[in-house]
Amino acid sequence: MLRRQNGTRAGMRYRRQLRSRIIVSFLLFGVGLTGLFAATTLVMREWLEEDLIESNLQIEVDKAAELTRRDPEQAKLIPFGTFEAVRGWTFGRHQFANVPFRWKDYDTGVYDVDEIVDGERRAYKLAVHRNDDYWLFLQYDVTEQRRTQTALTLALFAAVGVFAALSLGLAFWLSRRVLRPVTDLAARVAALDDEPEPLASHYANDEVGQLAAALDDYARRLTELVERDREFNADVSHELRTPLAVIRGATELLMSSELPERARDRVRRIERAARQSAELTEALLLLSRGERQGPGEGESCDAASVVDQVVETQRAQLGSKPVEVRVEKHATPRVAAPASVLAVALSNLIGNAFKYTQEGYVLVRVDEDAICVEDTGPGIDPEEAGKVFERGYRGAKAAGKGAGLGLAIVRRLCDLYGWRVSLSARDGGGVVARFELG
Numbered sequence: 001m002l003r004r005q006n007g008t009r010a011g012m013r014y015r016r017q018l019r020s021r022i023i024v025s026f027l028l029f030g031v032g033l034t035g036l037f038a039a040t041t042l043v044m045r046e047w048l049e050e051d052l053i054e055s056n057l058q059i060e061v062d063k064a065a066e067l068t069r070r071d072p073e074q075a076k077l078i079p080f081g082t083f084e085a086v087r088g089w090t091f092g093r094h095q096f097a098n099v100p101f102r103w104k105d106y107d108t109g110v111y112d113v114d115e116i117v118d119g120e121r122r123a124y125k126l127a128v129h130r131n132d133d134y135w136l137f138l139q140y141d142v143t144e145q146r147r148t149q150t151a152l153t154l155a156l157f158a159a160v161g162v163f164a165a166l167s168l169g170l171a172f173w174l175s176r177r178v179l180r181p182v183t184d185l186a187a188r189v190a191a192l193d194d195e196p197e198p199l200a201s202h203y204a205n206d207e208v209g210q211l212a213a214a215l216d217d218y219a220r221r222l223t224e225l226v227e228r229d230r231e232f233n234a235d236v237s238h239e240l241r242t243p244l245a246v247i248r249g250a251t252e253l254l255m256s257s258e259l260p261e262r263a264r265d266r267v268r269r270i271e272r273a274a275r276q277s278a279e280l281t282e283a284l285l286l287l288s289r290g291e292r293q294g295p296g297e298g299e300s301c302d303a304a305s306v307v308d309q310v311v312e313t314q315r316a317q318l319g320s321k322p323v324e325v326r327v328e329k330h331a332t333p334r335v336a337a338p339a340s341v342l343a344v345a346l347s348n349l350i351g352n353a354f355k356y357t358q359e360g361y362v363l364v365r366v367d368e369d370a371i372c373v374e375d376t377g378p379g380i381d382p383e384e385a386g387k388v389f390e391r392g393y394r395g396a397k398a399a400g401k402g403a404g405l406g407l408a409i410v411r412r413l414c415d416l417y418g419w420r421v422s423l424s425a426r427d428g429g430g431v432v433a434r435f436e437l438g
Contacts, residue, residue: 023171030167038156054110057127061138065129091135181208247274272313283344301339304332310346317354324361331368348406349373349433373433
């Protein structure tokens with residue numbers, strides 16, 4: 001079934017191609033034109049030939065009947081022209097018994113007759129004139145005409161086949177020639193990078209040139225839009241660093257002073273939120289720069305330590321829910337990225353597990369090449385597993401408010417640093433998030 005669907009889709013894609021439309025249209029035009037010419041030739045030949053022969057035969061046999069009526073002693077048929085293929089017979093009243101048996105049922109008129117003569121099938125036209133005194137017959141052998149007509153029909157069919165082949169070859173050649181500028185434009189568009197080269201200068205001022213100019217204008221506007229977005233992200237991230245640093249400094253001073261335990265817990269929450277915001281700001285700043293220049297080299301972090309930090313920061317989301325948190329470290333991998341970037345990525349995965357798990361457990365397992373987060377929450381539908389990483393998308397089972405941006409940021413960070421992330425349903429309910437480190 002899958003192969004059939006793939007074949008159907010491929011066929012539909014081919015039928016939608018402009019080149020295939022040109023080829024099919026040109027082929028149908030060529031075959032239709034030559035086929036119509038061949039059919040018209042056959043019909044006109046048969047019509048003219050039949051009309052001419054039958055009309056002349058009827059005229060001649062009627063003329064012979066008139067002559068016989070005027071001068072019975074000269075009773076005979078005078079064939080039109082001098083053709084060996086034409087023969088005539090006249091039978092008087094006393095000779096009706098001599099009329100060939102196969103002709104006795106024919107009334108006045110012209111008939112198509114096929115007979116076996118001397119072991120050979122012959123075709124001829126038979127003109128008949130009957131009255132009370134005479135029966136006149138004029139026979140015109142058309143066997144050779146029938147053979148010629150058959151040969152002509154075969155020749156015309158062969159000509160249609162030849163013209164169809166020529167039309168197909170010409171269609172392929174013309175389609176390549178006509179679509180060459182379009183194909184070249186598509187190749188140039190596919191080769192565009194972050195700083196696109198103008199396209200219109202490579203083409204004449206025709207339809208393709210106008211399309212290239214429209215693409216240049218669209219690329220310019222899109223580049224300006226992306227650049228403004230990057231600059232905004234970079235500016236906001238940079239400007240937020242100062243107030244966040246002030247907040248963290250103030251929380252450190254508060255933590256060093258004598259505070260009641262409840263107040264100290266609230267300050268800790270402020271400190272964790274400030275640290276998380278600083279990490280997110282740093283990650284967004286790096287993401288904004290890195291998408292243009294690529295990730296920096298030389299900076300690395302301990303993934304296991306980052307996991308401990310993120311688990312501690314996100315633990316506040318559990319509140320008083322009966323959820324057990326387990327961290328299993330089977331390895332201590334180092335990741336070639338700033339700790340703030342890895343912390344942002346893991347904060348979204350671990351934070352979602354804490355947020356949506358109402359009871360049971362959350363397991364964070366650190367392996368040499370991956371970090372897995374397993375929970376016993378409401379789970380995820382298989383068809384939503386890939387969509388949740390799209391910007392603004394929230395799963396059907398997602399509770400509470402959210403903009404649907406957290407996992408989209410994780411996907412962007414993975415694309416930038418060569419990581420891979422995936423979500424899948426856990427047997428028995430819940431979600432397994434796998435974060436591969438390279």
